[in-house]
Amino acid sequence: xxxxxxxxxxxxxxxxxxxxxxxxxxxxxxxxxxxxxxxxxxxxxxxxxxxxxxxxxxxxxxxxxxxxxxxxxxxxxxxxxxxxxxxxxxxxxxxxxxxxxxxxxxxxxxxxxxxxxxxxxxxxxxxxxxxxxxxxxxxxxxxxxxxxxxxxxxxxxxxxxxxxxxxxxxxxxxxxxxxxxxxxxxxxxxxxxxxxxxxxxxxxxxxxxxxxxxxxxxxxxxxxxxxxxxxxxxxxxxxxxxxxxxxxxxxxxxxxxxxxxxxxxxxxxxxxxxxxxxxxxxxxxxxxxxxxxxxxxxxxxxxxxxxxxxxxxxxxxxxxxxxxxxxxxxxxxxxxxxxxxxxxxxxxxxxxxxxxxxxxxxxxxxxxxxxxxxxxxxxxxxxxxxxxxxxxxxxxxxxxxxxxxxxxxxxxxxxxxxxxxxxxxxx
Amino acid sequence: xxxxxxxxxxxxxxxxxxxxxxxxxxxxxxxxxxxxxxxxxxxxxxxxxxxxxxxxxxxxxxxxxxxxxxxxxxxxxxxxxxxxxxxxxxxxxxxxxxxxxxxxxxxxxxxxxxxxxxxxxxxxxxxxxxxxxxxxxxxxxxxxxxxxxxxxxxxxxxxxxxxxxxxxxxxxxxxxxxxxxxxxxxxxxxxxxxxxxxxxxxxxxxxxxxxxxxxxxxxxxxxxxxxxxxxxxxxxxxxxxxxxxxxxxxxxxxxxxxxxxxxxxxxxxxxxxxxxxxxxxxxxxxxxxxxxxxxxxxxxxxxxxxxxxxxxxxxxxxxxxxxxxxx
Numbered sequence: 001x002x003x004x005x006x007x008x009x010x011x012x013x014x015x016x017x018x019x020x021x022x023x024x025x026x027x028x029x030x031x032x033x034x035x036x037x038x039x040x041x042x043x044x045x046x047x048x049x050x051x052x053x054x055x056x057x058x059x060x061x062x063x064x065x066x067x068x069x070x071x072x073x074x075x076x077x078x079x080x081x082x083x084x085x086x087x088x089x090x091x092x093x094x095x096x097x098x099x100x101x102x103x104x105x106x107x108x109x110x111x112x113x114x115x116x117x118x119x120x121x122x123x124x125x126x127x128x129x130x131x132x133x134x135x136x137x138x139x140x141x142x143x144x145x146x147x148x149x150x151x152x153x154x155x156x157x158x159x160x161x162x163x164x165x166x167x168x169x170x171x172x173x174x175x176x177x178x179x180x181x182x183x184x185x186x187x188x189x190x191x192x193x194x195x196x197x198x199x200x201x202x203x204x205x206x207x208x209x210x211x212x213x214x215x216x217x218x219x220x221x222x223x224x225x226x227x228x229x230x231x232x233x234x235x236x237x238x239x240x241x242x243x244x245x246x247x248x249x250x251x252x253x254x255x256x257x258x259x260x261x262x263x264x265x266x267x268x269x270x271x272x273x274x275x276x277x278x279x280x281x282x283x284x285x286x287x288x289x290x291x292x293x294x295x296x297x298x299x300x301x302x303x304x305x306x307x308x309x310x311x312x313x314x315x316x317x318x319x320x321x322x323x324x325x326x327x328x329x330x331x332x333x334x335x336x337x338x339x340x341x342x343x344x345x346x347x348x349x350x351x352x353x354x355x356x357x358x359x360x361x362x363x364x365x366x367x368x369x370x371x372x373x374x375x376x377x378x379x380x381x382x383x384x385x386x387x388x389x390x391x392x393x394x395x396x397x398x399x400x401x402x403x404x405x406x407x408x409x410x411x412x413x414x415x416x417x418x419x420x421x422x423x424x425x426x427x
Numbered sequence: 428x429x430x431x432x433x434x435x436x437x438x439x440x441x442x443x444x445x446x447x448x449x450x451x452x453x454x455x456x457x458x459x460x461x462x463x464x465x466x467x468x469x470x471x472x473x474x475x476x477x478x479x480x481x482x483x484x485x486x487x488x489x490x491x492x493x494x495x496x497x498x499x500x501x502x503x504x505x506x507x508x509x510x511x512x513x514x515x516x517x518x519x520x521x522x523x524x525x526x527x528x529x530x531x532x533x534x535x536x537x538x539x540x541x542x543x544x545x546x547x548x549x550x551x552x553x554x555x556x557x558x559x560x561x562x563x564x565x566x567x568x569x570x571x572x573x574x575x576x577x578x579x580x581x582x583x584x585x586x587x588x589x590x591x592x593x594x595x596x597x598x599x600x601x602x603x604x605x606x607x608x609x610x611x612x613x614x615x616x617x618x619x620x621x622x623x624x625x626x627x628x629x630x631x632x633x634x635x636x637x638x639x640x641x642x643x644x645x646x647x648x649x650x651x652x653x654x655x656x657x658x659x660x661x662x663x664x665x666x667x668x669x670x671x672x673x674x675x676x677x678x679x680x681x682x683x684x685x686x687x688x689x690x691x692x693x694x695x696x697x698x699x700x701x702x703x704x705x706x707x708x709x710x711x712x713x714x715x716x717x718x719x720x721x722x723x724x725x726x727x728x729x730x731x732x733x734x735x736x737x738x739x740x741x742x743x744x745x746x747x748x749x750x751x752x753x754x
Contacts (some may be wrong), residue, residue: 008442049584088633113592115570116606116637125464207627217590218476220468235475254523255531255598296530303584341580346606348636365591365608367636392598394636396589 031063034104034350038082041346045080045339058066064299066099079340082347087409097173107348110368123230130224135177135206136384137226137375140184143170149225149375150174152196153388153409155205157182160405162374162389163189163196164354174200177226188417193400194354194389199418208376210402211383214240214362221399222363222378223388234366234377240401243358250329251302253278255295260284262298262317276313281284285321302328333401345393353385355390361398362386368397464498471572472665474621478574479590481623488525488582489513489534489548489615495581497588497616498548499625505550506655508647509615510547511539512663514546520676524550528682538654540710542661543601543646543733544614544630547654561644562624569634571595574606577614577629588616598635601646601674601731603627606637642724645734674732674753678703678713680720686710687717701751703740710746711739727753 031039039054045426046054050071057065067075077082083102087114090099111118138150150161159174166172172184182200189196219236238377252271261283267340269275285293287301305311307328314323345351351372364377368391376384379398386399412418437593468550485500489569490508496513500506507524514522516535525535537547550556567573575591593607609632618641627641647654677696681688687709692698703709709717713736715726730736738751 110637113596113606113637115596118606122464124463126468128461129465166444216476217479218472218474220472220592220594221726235472235590237591238586241586256523296528299529299531299584344632347610347632347634349639362588365589367608375565380465380472393610394632395591395608395613424624425468 018266020200028072028219029398030041030046031058031061032104034107035063037350037353037364038346039102039350040083041342042080045342046078047074048221048334050075050078062320063102064099065102067095070093072098080127080343082343104350107350111263117233123233126222126233126380127228128228129380130230130378130381131224131228131374132206132209133378133382133384134224134226134228136208137224138176139173139226140166140374141173141175141181142167144173146259146371148371148373151208151376151384152205153208153405154418155207157202157205158187159184159198159200159201159411160231160374160387161196161198162304162352163191163194165370165374167353168195174198174291175226176202176205177228180225189410190408192359193404194358195387195400195405196406197412197417208384210378210406211336211381211385214403215379219385220380221366221385222380222382223366223372223375224378225370225375231372232366232368233362237396238361238363240360240404243356245396250307251326252329255284255298256348257294258300261411262292264315272326272329276324278313278315278324278326279317281317283316284313285316286312287310288313291317295404347394349391349394351393352390355392355398358389358398358400361399361400365395366397373397442467464626468677471621472617475572475574475590475592478619478621478623478630479576480577480620482617482742483587484527486576486588486617489522489586490525490582491522491533495578495612496614497577497612497629498614499576499617499628500550500556501561501625502558503551503555504536505535505554505556506558507534507548507602508617508625509546509548510642511541511544511546511629511661512630514539514548514665515541515614522548524548527587529584537651538656538658540654540659540661543650544663545647545650545654546629547627547647559619560624561647561648562620562626564622564624566645567595567620567626569595569597571604572621573605573607573626574619574621575605575609575613575615575616575682576619577609577630579610579612581612581643593639598643598729598731599640601643601733602630603641603643604637605639605641607639608636609639643731645731645732649733649735674727674730676701676703676727676753680709682720682725683754684720685718687720687723696754697752701738701749703738703749703751704742707743709738710741712736713738 025244039058043051053065084226101258136152138159139146139147140150148162148165150159152159168186174184175181184198184200187197187199215236217236219232223231252273254266256263263283265280266301267278267280283285291412292298305328309328311326312325352373370391373390377388386401387405388399390398438449487498489496489498498507498509502509522534523531525531533551534548535551537549539546573595576588578588591607593605596604605673610628611630616629617625622627625644627643630642631640632638645659677693679691679697681690689705691705692703709723711717712726717723732753735750735752737748739748
């Protein structure tokens with residue numbers, strides 16, 4: 001089976017090559033931040049020869065890459081290649097070297113169809129809903145560049161933001177709803193949730209109004225900026241879950257219920273099932289000495305384990321009962337399919353630097369940019385249902401639900417990471 | 428550089444007009460209108476939740492051990508609609524359908540029509556199965572809200588199929604284009620209207636988040652018997668590309684006249700089959716009144732090949748309706 005088909009990106013380039021015959025372009029364009037991210041994301045999946053080309057370009061801060069025709073052919077056919085059109089392509093006089101100038105499809109400034117969810121008229125008419133939440137939101141600057149949003153959670157200047165977008169070696173500043181800018185100090189980093197706590201010198205700020213009820217499927221969600229704009233409109237897509245890497249244990253079989261147990265098939269080399277010596281057609285009867293009656297029992301038993309867990313499996317082969325021990329693996333996609341998926345994920349989106357391994361997030365479909373994460377996300381009543389924490393790619397964004405955030409904060413308060421609110425100077 | 432971008436360039440103009448219109452409206456009215464928008468969206472959100480409640484169990488993943496797509500059960504006895512390219516290479520032996528409960532059920536591929544990316548499969552255990560209803564009412568209008576369900580990125584243990592919303596933007600090459608965002612693994616999943624009826628099946632994407640293409644459900648209805656019968660035909664085109672043929676009826680029209688005069692009819696064309704003759708004046712196509720040759724061209728461009736429409740003709744003193752199926 002194939003995944004979603006995508007148009008053939010290189011038709012247009014093919015034409016460009018036919019018409020251009022001039023000398024190789026000399027000027028080396030500087031790499032934009034988004035392009036740098038994309039080059040880096042491709043490195044793992046390119047062959048070594050092409051990887052070297054892109055590593056050199058990153059090193060030299062150049063968006064122009066020269067290739068032989070053979071290398072170019074391989075790059076065209078590579079499933080990781082996300083480039084619809086290139087800014088320009090040129091060949092040298094002898095026709096042996098092709099210089100490609102890379103540019104992202106216009107994601108940030110794309111023209112938005114008037115009927116789209118993200119059209120400016122619709123977003124503008126939603127401003128009244130975020131009037132208050134906007135005041136609890138800040139833009140976080142690192143090295144004088146906006147890198148994230150932040151969420152004010154105490155009136156005395158404590159702010160949550162996305163940790164992995166902040167460079168703690170650089171000066172951090174926060175821009176508030178009234179456009180004033182404050183120098184911020186990094187108080188705490190929570191790697192697990194990718195949250196950072198910043199402190200600015202201020203009092204009487206508007207702390208975030210957490211929603212009493214969590215958001216649910218179908219709810220529209222708004223991402224405000226401090227100035228009262230709605231950056232994006234999204235829909236609640238998937239209830240809160242863990243996306244922790246390796247959380248999902250994997251045996252690597254296709255199970256099928258039979259009268260005697262669960263027959264397994266599609267066992268591929270290198271998977272946990274193959275390493276345990278299972279073969280297509282084996283019938284699993286026991287899992288850690290508990291009877292396995294049907295496929296869903298087996299699936300659930302595996303789901304309740306963690307990768308790395310050892311399990312004892314009793315199975316029938318040719319009518320004979322045998323026992324083996326399997327070490328569960330972490331489910332992962334690999335090969336061309338995974339590379340193709342990664343490419344699709346970058347169609348129309350710039351993923352966050354860290355977009356996985358969160359212990360508690362809900363998924364929504366607002367088209368955020370990495371620097372839109374760290375701030376509040378509200379329901380249509382303007383109550384804050386969570387903090388945006390990552391852009392996964394084309395079809396998904398993650399937010400940490402308010403309940404999780406509140407327990408993170410209260411744990412820090414218990415650990416006296418910052419003074420309790422009711423203790424003020426002079427009291 | 429690409430044709431996609433040209434079409435977007437045209438649209439940006441109308442966006443500017445809308446924005447200006449907002450800016451000119453008096454502030455008081457604007458506030459009232461804003462509350463209306465928020466309340467409307469609350470209502471839409473409730474409907475989306477209901478669509479998902481009603482149809483969640485009918486939305487499935489198709490897995491064959493090597494890849495994964497999506498599908499939707501459409502009958503009590505377990506008929507499943509999916510995209511043609513999802514089942515094109517399905518290995519019959521290992522083909523399984525994963526229900527929303529996580530239960531896996533053997534299934535066999537039925538027919539496919541790769542020209543339109545249609546596919547059908549059958550669950551191999553006896554029902555009754557939960558199923559979603561197909562929209563047979565009015566066609567979806569531009570701007571209507573739509574709900575997408577599909578197993579993005581492949582079936583994932585412990586995750587329900589993501590729900591996404593968007594609006595119907597336009598017809599292009601006989602496919603619905605929406606901003607309900609799709610990605611690999613969604614192929615074959617259902618697109619619902621707010622009444623919870625299936626209006627399309629996920630097929631392909633372009634490089635922008637607003638280019639998501641779905642096969643109109645009418646195309647399945649048109650080929651239903653052949654698909655159910657297990658017939659396999661057609662060839663996958665580069666779906667969504669401009670060079671894919673537009674729907675045609677096979678007439679030439681006078682572009683200078685004040686009405687839509689047929690100047691010639693191609694032999695064996697849909698128009699010839701329908702009984703249209705040279706000199707006929709076309710006054711209506713489906714529900715759209717036609718007042719010039721250009722209007723007919725514009726209207727047909729928006730339609731789907733393979734679906735029957737009514738066409739109103741004036742011939743001399745007579746006026747009558749014919750059935751026509753563009754190709």
